[in-house]
Amino acid sequence: TADETRAFFFFFSADKRDRLIDALFAREEFVDYWTYKWSDVLLVSSGQLRPEAVEPYYQWIRAQVEQNTPWDEFARQVITARGNSFEHGAVNFFAVHQDAETLTENACQAFLGLSIGCAKCHNHPLEKWTNDQYYAMANMFARVRAKGWGGDRREGDGNRTVFVSKTGALMQSSTGQPQPPTPLDGEPLPADFSGDRREPLAEWLTSPENPYFARAIANRVWANFMNVGLVEQVDDLRISNPASNEPLLAALADYLIENDYDLRQLMRLILESATFARGSTALPENQADTRFYARYVPERLMAEVLHDAIVQVTGVPSAFTHIEYPSSDVKAVDYYPQGTRSIELYDSAVRSPFLKSFGRNPRAITCECERSNEPSMVQVLHLANGDTINEKLSADDGRVTQLLDSGWPDYRIVEEVFLSTLNRYPTDAEMGGLLPLLVTADPAAKRIAVEDLFWSVMSSREFLFNHKLVARAMSLAGHITYCLRSVLLTCGIACGAIAQLAVAEQTAAPRFADHVQPILTKYCTGCHNADDREGDLALETFADFEQGLDDGPLVLGGEPDASRLFRVITGQGEPMMPPEDHERPTAAEITILRAWIEAGAAGPDGEQSGTRLLLVPEIAPAQVSRPITALAAPPAGDDLAIARFARVVVTAP
Numbered sequence: 001t002a003d004e005t006r007a008f009f010f011f012f013s014a015d016k017r018d019r020l021i022d023a024l025f026a027r028e029e030f031v032d033y034w035t036y037k038w039s040d041v042l043l044v045s046s047g048q049l050r051p052e053a054v055e056p057y058y059q060w061i062r063a064q065v066e067q068n069t070p071w072d073e074f075a076r077q078v079i080t081a082r083g084n085s086f087e088h089g090a091v092n093f094f095a096v097h098q099d100a101e102t103l104t105e106n107a108c109q110a111f112l113g114l115s116i117g118c119a120k121c122h123n124h125p126l127e128k129w130t131n132d133q134y135y136a137m138a139n140m141f142a143r144v145r146a147k148g149w150g151g152d153r154r155e156g157d158g159n160r161t162v163f164v165s166k167t168g169a170l171m172q173s174s175t176g177q178p179q180p181p182t183p184l185d186g187e188p189l190p191a192d193f194s195g196d197r198r199e200p201l202a203e204w205l206t207s208p209e210n211p212y213f214a215r216a217i218a219n220r221v222w223a224n225f226m227n228v229g230l231v232e233q234v235d236d237l238r239i240s241n242p243a244s245n246e247p248l249l250a251a252l253a254d255y256l257i258e259n260d261y262d263l264r265q266l267m268r269l270i271l272e273s274a275t276f277a278r279g280s281t282a283l284p285e286n287q288a289d290t291r292f293y294a295r296y297v298p299e300r301l302m303a304e305v306l307h308d309a310i311v312q313v314t315g316v317p318s319a320f321t322h323i324e325y326p327s328s329d330v331k332a333v334d335y336y337p338q339g340t341r342s343i344e345l346y347d348s349a350v351r352s353p354f355l356k357s358f359g360r361n362p363r364a365i366t367c368e369c370e371r372s373n374e375p376s377m378v379q380v381l382h383l384a385n386g387d388t389i390n391e392k393l394s395a396d397d398g399r400v401t402q403l404l405d406s407g408w409p410d411y412r413i414v415e416e417v418f419l420s421t422l423n424r425y426p427t428d429a430e431m432g433g434l435l436p437l438l439v440t441a442d443p444a445a446k447r448i449a450v451e452d453l454f455w456s457v458m459s460s461r462e463f464l465f466n467h468k469l470v471a472r473a474m475s476l477a478g479h480i481t482y483c484l485r486s487v488l489l490t491c492g493i494a495c496g497a498i499a500q501l502a503v504a505e506q507t508a509a510p511r512f513a514d515h516v517q518p519i520l521t522k523y524c525t526g527c528h529n530a531d532d533r534e535g536d537l538a539l540e541t542f543a544d545f546e547q548g549l550d551d552g553p554l555v556l557g558g559e560p561d562a563s564r565l566f567r568v569i570t571g572q573g574e575p576m577m578p579p580e581d582h583e584r585p586t587a588a589e590i591t592i593l594r595a596w597i598e599a600g601a602a603g604p605d606g607e608q609s610g611t612r613l614l615l616v617p618e619i620a621p622a623q624v625s626r627p628i629t630a631l632a633a634p635p636a637g638d639d640l641a642i643a644r645f646a647r648v649v650v651t652a653p
Contacts, residue, residue: 002419050158058346060089072206113216113237303358314392
């Protein structure tokens with residue numbers, strides 16, 4: 001939100017970036033986002049399951065993310081799941097994939113980043129996997145059995161019970177004989193092994209010695225935050241598809257193993273890195289780089305995050321009332337209450353033209369390629385005249401109405417639009433170009449002007465793309481502004497995150513000596529100083545603020561728009577200061593002044609400014625005679641001219 005963005009800007013703490021990361025990890029939206037990501041991988045959808053089974057599958061995944069279950073344990077629970085699919089959500093992995101071959105292929109793709117499907121019929125033409133290895137691996141799942149729902153996605157209750165038989169083998173199609181059950185590049189199970197073959201499979205899968213497991217998830221997490229994987233596609237870890245930086249991928253995998261597969265620790269390492277902190281503005285030297293992280297590579301927001309950003313900015317939620325099956329049949333549902341965000345939808349079959357147009361993963365197969373970020377004409381039409389943005393902007397109970405009813409000055413509305421959409425203040429050029437459009441708008445056209453302002457920003461690349469602008473314009477505030485928007489979006493949070501940080505520390509508000517006095521020195525004290533008190537006003541010290549002017553204080557703590565100093569600097573009051581032919585404060589500097597006054601306008605010792613007024617009774621002015629300064633009379637005649645200050649009276653006897 002705009003308030004949370006302001007709080008982040010004016011939270012003057014050396015570790016504010018680290019504390020922001022901690023705050024993000026504690027938010028519900030973080031859990032929702034990563035639950036959604038793993039639901040893509042595990043194919044949580046009514047296109048794969050009956051709707052009654054989709055929710056327990058999703059809720060199981062969500063519980064693991066919320067508890068920060070280590071990734072090796074997460075994978076182990078999926079691979080070895082058994083029991084009732086309604087009671088044990090992970091069992092639905094075996095409801096989505098109901099034979100040994102598809103279980104093998106999807107487990108390898110999801111947890112190892114390996115596509116071995118080609119080896120089902122023949123030796124892989126581009127990889128080392130042979131047809132024998134494929135069937136040896138698939139034989140690890142050959143004794144998994146189930147009863148209940150059989151896979152008809154249109155009929156039945158979807159309740160499937162998974163158990164393990166003591167006998168059974170998968171026959172290799174080319175030989176008619178089973179291969180000894182063996183993990184890929186692993187050791188075969190003993191011939192007399194009678195237990196659940198999935199147990200040793202899970203041990204091999206999650207072993208630190210497995211050359212794929214830690215690398216696969218490290219690459220997925222890295223790609224989520226950096227927009228580009230060390231290996232691309234992120235789930236294609238073929239030997240013939242090497243990483244762009246092999247030592248880095250190896251180091252990330254080792255770090256994850258050392259930290260017991262704690263994904264949040266890996267995320268923290270990436271978010272705190274100098275690589276992640278790089279800006280996305282290209283230099284001539286790195287303009288062509290899209291793989292080696294010399295700069296941050298922008299990428300359009302994924303469909304669900306973009307949709308939720310639009311909802312948050314406009315203040316108008318979307319309704320999700322139908323699911324659409326692959327055959328295009330539609331069913332009404334009532335289990336998504338008003339206000340549900342798209343990142344909270346546990347079924348990818350929920351009907352949403354916007355999400356479909358912007359590349360939502362349909363969860364038909366386990367492949368990152370199912371999600372699309374490719375631009376299309378349909379997307380352009382959605383933004384230009386679709387109801388997702390336009391109807392929300394025109395809603396009577398939306399954000400535009402709230403701003404128009406707020407009574408705020410026009411410059412504040414422009415500022416609020418930028419803070420709530422782009423998580424930054426408008427530049428001076430932007431403010432100078434946009435503010436006149438609102439100021440000169442007729443009252444009847446004011447709403448249209450504000451709606452157009454929102455629409456123009458929300459249809460811009462800066463809003464649609466995840467990127468970072470590492471700004472240094474706030475140097476007067478004593479820090480370099482870190483790009484809040486990128487951290488939030490790559491953690492799946494549309495905007496805002498850290499209002500509680502500002503409350504946690506008293507240094508959140510700008511300080512007079514460090515932040516306000518430099519602005520006054522730059523723009524004001526050349527004319528308003530002890531030696532040259534133009535207008536009988538000096539602004540060199542906080543004591544000058546306390547003295548103010550004869551007719552009142554310069555600032556009123558907590559009320560910037562009622563404070564004389566703020567009004568003349570922002571052009572709301574007369575005379576405009578500094579004069580029009582002088583350099584004027586930037587938008588960032590005006591924001592510092594506003595924040596200081598809103599926080600009480602405290603002086604160097606915390607004393608509040610503008611809170612003590614001397615009230616005196618009104619006294620009628622006394623009648624004072626002006627002294628005569630000169631007399632004159634003509635040589636002849638009786639007239640007499642009497643001169644007083646600024647006045648001459650001619651009298652006759």
